[in-house]
Amino acid sequence: MASEIVVLPGDGIGPEVTRAAVATLQAVGRRYGHDFRFQTHLIGGAAIDATGEPLPAATLAACRQADAILLGAVGGPKWSDPSATVRPEQGLLALRQALGLYANLRPVRPHPVALGASPVKPHLLAGVDLLVVRELTGGLYFGEKQRHADRASDLCEYSVLEIERVLRRAFGFARARRGKLVSVDKANVLETSRLWRETATRIGREEYPDVALDHQLVDSMAMHLIARPRDFDVVVTENLFGDILTDEASLLAGSLGLLPSASLGDGRRGLYEPIHGSAPDIAGRGIANPFATMLSAALLLRHSLGLEEEALAVELAVAAALDSGALTADLAAPGQAVSTQAAADAVLERLEPRCHVAE
């Protein structure tokens, strides 16, 4: 049966890295005999320019019909005026909310290349393998917003149901991994965090007594994540804390350009995107790292299409490309960088080795 994949390239480096991820899925389709069908739609700044809306109705309708969605990035200086009423980021947030994608998985498993590229000391990085589960459709991002001439507010709100469902996902992943979950909050100050902590404790006691649950305040967590990253297995947290902690965690991998993500709801349909943004400072130059988006395609294969072997093949091909020295400017030594296209090709040729004619 065919799988319908909606592709949303978006803005900045979005189209450049998305192209590499689509090529990855096409290579997997050919190698394993799957019929993947792609439909490209507008989102973000590109959609604002074409239609006036960051998430046009046609895009949302296509996403609702799809088996999976692959997204590049949205945003950029052209649409960032603080007084703008329509913003690219609203399109992405509306999509996550409309599809009920409340659990955002952000795995961090540094490849040996990180030893050279990360500012973190190499002996701290060996054996790091953590999964951040970020709540994605609640909290400050979606609370009521008010703007007056001389003050503004963003309401942070969470219901027990919203906390429970993302925690169950995180506990489930912890159970299937090394059995450890750290729940990150700011319960010493925030009421939503106290509800979060209470709920985590209850769900842990009643439903996951086999998972070791710890709580950590977000400020000290920002430090522990760098000081002792190996100690963490699954980390679960609310929307804004998860956003910030995962950009920090990208330093463990050596670059923001290496971290993929999967946004999941209760069904199989998911949204797959790198954790980085549209990187306006390097957009259009063919130098962005495509691996975070190619690894997001691997997560798409795993979580929405149930193709574990294929997902692993992509992950191994990316690891082999990194081993071979196919490093873009964010990872390479000065003067040694390869282009987005060359880095992508290093993965694609490992996924689909060319037939060599015997001499």
Ligand code: NAD
């Ligand atoms: P960013 O993630 O776009 O860039 C941060 C830094 O990392 C930049 O120096 C950039 O060049 C570098 N970088 C990011 N991805 C890279 C890659 N694949 N290869 C090499 N280097 C890479 O964050 P920012 O500059 O704070 O935000 C720029 C825009 O992106 C903003 O409009 C923001 O809202 C948007 N954004 C979108 C998403 C998304 O669409 N999911 C995520 C984050 C930020």
Ligand code: IPM
């Ligand atoms: C991310 C981004 C988005 C977020 C923005 C662009 C809305 O930073 O996906 O991490 O904050 O969720």
Ligand code: MN
């Ligand atoms: Mn972010």
